[in-house]
Amino acid sequence: MYECLKGLEPARVFELFGELCRIPHGSKNEKAVSDYIRLFCEDRGLEVWQDEAYNLIIKKDAAPGYESAPTVILQAHLDMVCEKNAGTDHDFTKDPIPVLRDGDRIYADGTTLGADDGTGVAFAMAVLEADDIPHPRLEVVLTADEEAGMSGIKAIDFSKITGRVIINLDCSDQGIVVGCAGSAVIRLELPVEREAVPGNWECGELQIRGLKGGHSGLDITKERGNANVLLARILSSLAETCQVRVGGFHGGLQTNAICREAEAKIAFPAERREEVEACLEAWERILKKEFKISDPDVRVGLAEPAEGWGVLTPESQEKLLDAMLNIDCGVIAMNAEVPGVPETSGNIGVVTTESGNVVIRTLYRSCYDSKKQYVVDRNRRLARLLGAEFSVESSSPEWEYKADSRLSALIQRIYEKRFGKKLAVEVSHGGNECGAFFKAFPDADIVCTGTQIIGAHTPDESVLVSIVQKEWEMLCLTLKGILEY
Numbered sequence: 001m002y003e004c005l006k007g008l009e010p011a012r013v014f015e016l017f018g019e020l021c022r023i024p025h026g027s028k029n030e031k032a033v034s035d036y037i038r039l040f041c042e043d044r045g046l047e048v049w050q051d052e053a054y055n056l057i058i059k060k061d062a063a064p065g066y067e068s069a070p071t072v073i074l075q076a077h078l079d080m081v082c083e084k085n086a087g088t089d090h091d092f093t094k095d096p097i098p099v100l101r102d103g104d105r106i107y108a109d110g111t112t113l114g115a116d117d118g119t120g121v122a123f124a125m126a127v128l129e130a131d132d133i134p135h136p137r138l139e140v141v142l143t144a145d146e147e148a149g150m151s152g153i154k155a156i157d158f159s160k161i162t163g164r165v166i167i168n169l170d171c172s173d174q175g176i177v178v179g180c181a182g183s184a185v186i187r188l189e190l191p192v193e194r195e196a197v198p199g200n201w202e203c204g205e206l207q208i209r210g211l212k213g214g215h216s217g218l219d220i221t222k223e224r225g226n227a228n229v230l231l232a233r234i235l236s237s238l239a240e241t242c243q244v245r246v247g248g249f250h251g252g253l254q255t256n257a258i259c260r261e262a263e264a265k266i267a268f269p270a271e272r273r274e275e276v277e278a279c280l281e282a283w284e285r286i287l288k289k290e291f292k293i294s295d296p297d298v299r300v301g302l303a304e305p306a307e308g309w310g311v312l313t314p315e316s317q318e319k320l321l322d323a324m325l326n327i328d329c330g331v332i333a334m335n336a337e338v339p340g341v342p343e344t345s346g347n348i349g350v351v352t353t354e355s356g357n358v359v360i361r362t363l364y365r366s367c368y369d370s371k372k373q374y375v376v377d378r379n380r381r382l383a384r385l386l387g388a389e390f391s392v393e394s395s396s397p398e399w400e401y402k403a404d405s406r407l408s409a410l411i412q413r414i415y416e417k418r419f420g421k422k423l424a425v426e427v428s429h430g431g432n433e434c435g436a437f438f439k440a441f442p443d444a445d446i447v448c449t450g451t452q453i454i455g456a457h458t459p460d461e462s463v464l465v466s467i468v469q470k471e472w473e474m475l476c477l478t479l480k481g482i483l484e485y
Helices: 011-022 031-043 115-129 151-155 227-242 270-290 314-326 369-386 406-419 434-440 465-484
Strands: 047-050 056-060 072-077 099-102 105-108 138-143 165-168 175-180 182-191 201-209 245-251 262-269 299-303 330-334 342-353 357-366 389-396 424-428 445-448 462-464
Touching: 011 115, 011 465, 031 047, 031 056, 031 115, 072 115, 115 138, 115 462, 115 465, 151 434, 165 406, 165 434, 165 465, 175 406, 182 314, 182 369, 201 227, 201 245, 201 270, 227 245, 227 262, 227 270, 227 314, 227 342, 245 314, 262 270, 270 299, 314 357, 314 369, 342 369, 357 369, 369 389, 406 445, 406 465, 434 445, 462 465
Parallel strands: 072 138, 072 165, 165 445, 175 424
Antiparallel strands: 047 056, 056 138, 099 105, 105 462, 175 445, 182 357, 182 389, 201 262, 201 299, 245 262, 245 342, 330 342, 342 357
């Protein structure tokens, strides 16, 4: 067990969370953690299924006196977002998460922590193991690949699931969530041609650093800078004023994280170096002014490039910049029914350059399937204009808000009785697997709860011990109170 987690209560929850942090479990790399939990359940005599996608369905009989209560599904996801700071030496495929604690705050050293959704998985495992928590019959559903396309939930055999009261443990913000957006990840693959760097030209790597990033759904209204978009803006300006040519464009690691860092290989006439450097200094001042509230530490710099590359032809460069500056990124529309929550948004999450193409991957979210399809269709038509290949990598349904949720009402009553104040009830712009459950079981009663995550999907991700304790108590009280459902 991590030293920094020793002595914390609830002890078993933190022990299990620590064990999960030792097992690499980034999206699409969940076999080891799935096998670990399968053996954990088998050792305790629990009924467990593991499918080819490494999803798990686990069942536990009701505690005495709860046999007639409705079956409750506890649901969480096995994978984590793998983000790290530039210069951090960490391999998410084999290295344990470097967990640290500062008083009430648990975080990682330069990487994402994986509390999203490691705390939810630890909660579910602790309930499965415990013999002193009153509860109804339980069905625990732990899914793979939630963060990078929700392919896990799409492979679930829903015929093995009988419950219709669902507590999703995929984190919350300030209360409980009772509805969420659907999403789609689109991919534009733009063919590009290259040519040699002109003679007597200098080369460099233009870098954007210092942005906060964040969750592309929950943080999208905070108006934080997207490094991919800012880099494209600067390159467009430099191409017009300083004859800068682009050799490669790279930015972001995950589609569901607002891009924090991006870089482009560039070339320019040697006699224009001072002009290029002056332009970059001017752009840094511009961005610090534009983002003085949301991203005051944004930096623009020119570093030495790697050797052995050419530049895009003028036509290819124009098509790249046309694409980057015309794809919707940020809030597209706000929700007229739920103040303060976006209706539709986009996030240019990952841009990569290979020898013959540039790949742009964008995540769109919307509470309306029709609006999601609209922005997807706009990208399809933009791709056609640019001669790019277009595909939808993944798509997930929205989860409709139900005002008459008995589960939501129960949790609110329990919270108010325990803490003496009303519980916040929210509709989230972040997506989760509740949409898939709602599509499979339209009559299901679903609430999303779990530990509040600070800085989700960034290396600043952290969780508070006090919040974990509070949410664990609420989960236990909710299972105990299910007789009042």
